[in-house]
Amino acid sequence: MSAPIRFVYLDAGGTLIDPFPSVGAIYARAGRAFGLHASEAELGAAFASVWRDTRAAEGVRMMTFGLDEPATHAFWRGVVFEVLDAVRFTGDREGCFRAFFAAFETPEAWRVYPDVAPLLDGLAARGVPAGVLSNWDFRLPPLLARLGLIPRLDPLVVSCFEGVAKPDPELYRRAAARIGVPPEQILYVGDHRDLDLEPALEAGFDAYLIRRRGPSEDPRVITSLTALLDRLPGVSD
Numbered sequence: 587m588s589a590p591i592r593f594v595y596l597d598a599g600g601t602l603i604d605p606f607p608s609v610g611a612i613y614a615r616a617g618r619a620f621g622l623h624a625s626e627a628e629l630g631a632a633f634a635s636v637w638r639d640t641r642a643a644e645g646v647r648m649m650t651f652g653l654d655e656p657a658t659h660a661f662w663r664g665v666v667f668e669v670l671d672a673v674r675f676t677g678d679r680e681g682c683f684r685a686f687f688a689a690f691e692t693p694e695a696w697r698v699y700p701d702v703a704p705l706l707d708g709l710a711a712r713g714v715p716a717g718v719l720s721n722w723d724f725r726l727p728p729l730l731a732r733l734g735l736i737p738r739l740d741p742l743v744v745s746c747f748e749g750v751a752k753p754d755p756e757l758y759r760r761a762a763a764r765i766g767v768p769p770e771q772i773l774y775v776g777d778h779r780d781l782d783l784e785p786a787l788e789a790g791f792d793a794y795l796i797r798r799r800g801p802s803e804d805p806r807v808i809t810s811l812t813a814l815l816d817r818l819p820g821v822s823d
Contacts, residue, residue, distance in 0.1 A: 589770045591792065591818045594709055595761055596739070597776030598720035601796050601811075603733065605690070606697035609633045613669070616685040624673035632672035636665055652723025652746035661723075662687055691725055693732040699798070705811040706738045714818065719761045719774060721745040721752050721781065741765065752781045758789035775814065 596602055605612060610630025614622070617629075624632075652658040666683045675682070689695050709716050718739050720726060723746050730736050743761040745751035750760070762769045769790030776782025777796050783806060786793035794814065795807045808814065 589768070591714060591773045592771040593765055593767045593773070594714055594716040594814070595719040595743070595772060595774045595791075596716060596811075597774075597778075597782055597796075598718055598722055598726060598730070600777035601699075601775055602702055602718070602730075602735065603696045603698055605695060612689050612695050613682075613686055616689045617675075617682045620681040620685065621677040622670075622673075622675055622682055624675060628673050629669065632669045633665075636668045636672065640665060640668075652725075653749075654724060658723045658725070658746075659687065691729065693729070696729065696733060698733055698735065699811070701798075701811040702735075705814060708812065708815040710738075712815075712818065715740070715765075717741045717743065717761070717765070719743045719752075719757065719776075752776075753785035755785050755789040758786055758791060762789070762791075773814065773818065775808070775811065 608626065608630055610626040610628070610633065613629040613633065614624065614626045617624075652661065663683050666686055667679055670679050670682060706716060716739055718726075718730070718741075720743070722744050724744075726744050727736070727742055730739065730742070736742075741761075741764050743757065743764060745757065748757060748760055750756045752758075758769070758774070762772055765772075770792070772791045774782070774786040774791045774793045775796050776786070776793075779795055783793050783795045793806070794817070795804070796809075796811060797807050798809055801809060808817075
């Protein structure tokens with residue numbers, strides 16, 4: 587018989603929140619005042635390519651950055667300048683970077699997925715608290731506060747403050763220790779198999795992968811966060 591779930595941890599990007607309407611759209615809008623005329627599609631494709639290459643080159647180390655503003659600025663300036671290189675922009679690159687950085691600190695640049703509130707309501711009705719376990723920089727706590735999620739999610743276990751990042755199972759072990767709950771009684775949900783599902787299972791958590799784009803035969807894949815409410819061992823209405 588499965589141990590009853592006493593706590594739920596949720597990933598942030600791609601699970602709770604997502605750039606809105608898209609990274610490319612935000613870059614295009616924020617960069618227009620600085621003479622950036624690349625399209626939303628061009629900027630989105632450039633960012634996706636740069637982010638993929640950065641993650642491959644930097645690995646886990648890239649997500650332990652960002653404890654303070656200078657370190658976070660340095661990292662994201664490098665990413666943005668590579669994106670601007672890819673779209674052949676030679677104008678005010680520093681102006682673009684600062685506008686992009688500021689834009690992503692605002693709640694208008696993000697959407698909270700529509701299944702988040704029903705999940706949190708359902709967990710609260712069952713007496714199961716929830717928190718966040720995420721690879722992010724120092725801006726995550728204030729961003730979640732601006733989005734109205736902080737009162738419902740505690741603690742926030744964020745890679746930049748821990749100095750360790752997913753997929754290192756150590757971050758999961760710290761998350762369990764933070765709440766004093768055994769790993770087998772914690773459920774975790776994220777949107778990457780390699781960063782979220784596999785290391786969470788390795789750390790002893792129950793875990794699921796969120797993929798909202800369609801059904802899957804994989805029992806570890808859910809298409810809505812609300813599906814978790816029917817998969818909480820030991821919890822019933």
